[in-house]
Amino acid sequence: MKSWIPNFVTLLNLFCGCAAIICILDLRFIPAFWFLFASGWFDFADGLVARALNVSSEHGKELDSLADMVSFGVVPAMIYYVLLLLPVDLAPASPPAITWSWYAAPALFVALFSALRLAKFNLDTRQSENFLGVATPTSTVYATGLMLIVATNPDWAPYVLSRWVLYPSILIMSFLLVSEYPMFSFKLKGFGWAGNETKYIFAALAIGLLTVLWTSAFPFIVVVYLILNLAFPPPSSAKQPL
Template sequence: MSDSPDAQAPSREPTPLLVRPRRKGIYILPNLFTLAALFGGFYAIVMAMNGQFEQAAYGIFIAAVLDSLDGRVARMTNTQSAFGEQMDSLSDMVSFGAAPALIVYEWALKGLGKLGWIAAFVYCSGAALRLARFNTNIAVVDKRFFQGLPSPAAAAVLIGFIWVMDDAGFKGVSKIEWLSWVAFGVTLYAGLTMVTNVPFYSFKDVSFKRTVPFIVIVAIALAFAVITIHPPIVLFSLFLIYGLSGYVVYAYKRMKGKPVSVIATSTDEPDEQGLHR
């Protein structure tokens, strides 16, 4: 038996150091684009309240451009985050849901009484439902197609129509009955098409990292030149064609006997090739 004091002393374990959890940061670059898109929607609402509908159209279309960039910037810089996804959805709800509904109501629908604000609400709720469905179905939807008209495109159809009419000199539209009813129809079409199961091409399989023939760059330059000829009519025409294209694809698939749903039920079926990618 040892007489050393160390042998009699109780063993002492070193006290573990408390490590503070690392604080989660927010990626600034993609969220700058999202905030800028949100500002575009807010700016459009303010301009519509002041009767400046052309400026309101600028705000919505700029918001649409910025919204198309934030996700790509996040993927290119590897700065995706759950916060960014939620922020993007909230920004979309303002810029492409609430803002267009308020703008078209202020522009034309308020002259229709209750039917006017009901149509505006149908559009606004359609945007909310479409965004919620997109967020919950993102893992099971064919990436090549959107399920229903995407909210930025729906906003572009609705606001593009307002921009064209305002540019043509129609003022005080809420007192022009026939035009108010046309706006009523366009609003319902855009709102309801967002919540259909009609497939709209997403362009997500277009890669900006691949090389392309020189003629493609020439075509892009010509496209910009065509837009500058008369932006209201050209942009509205492009988005109107896109807004109708889903029904053309739906009818074509029906005629060919192909599946029309973009929701995948299995990853093994040959008909669902390309899903879950």
């Protein structure tokens, strides 16, 4: 019975992801952000609970991937889709009709490539301490950051809503999701400096960006993460059981 406790936490991740989609389609971007924040927390917590209870199952691993596909695959695709529908000079307070649009359809590439990413990760034996390609939560943080800028920063919102920003963001993130380029994870090798240099530098830069830009910081934090990985690529390693 206790093996279902981590699964329940995983289902909370899925529930919050579904709720975030509803909020995004309603152009309620701030509640969507908090649902996504909760999704990320539950995604982290289910593993902690499983280890604390000393339980593990193939069923739980598959359920975790299905929940992640919604929260970190479909959700960012919906964010891009809705942002592409918003005219540059239109605030979320004056919502357009959310309907099918061919020019917004490329946003769905993020969902497709997230599915490929998660399927690949489930079978890949090289990813434990670090990743190959961008993890789906990182892709979601970037998309969520664009959404927050539109919701909270009217001076920057027109730039974010430009198709010259959104289309390249979709294409680059889709490519990075399935790329073979090594990316560091946030697991620390102890608390010393040695072996954690890039992670500590990234943490310091992320805190600095949050302090200066606050809700507008998240896309820039992801860009810094990508630049650090390009400059100091980590080694890949064998994946251990979750």
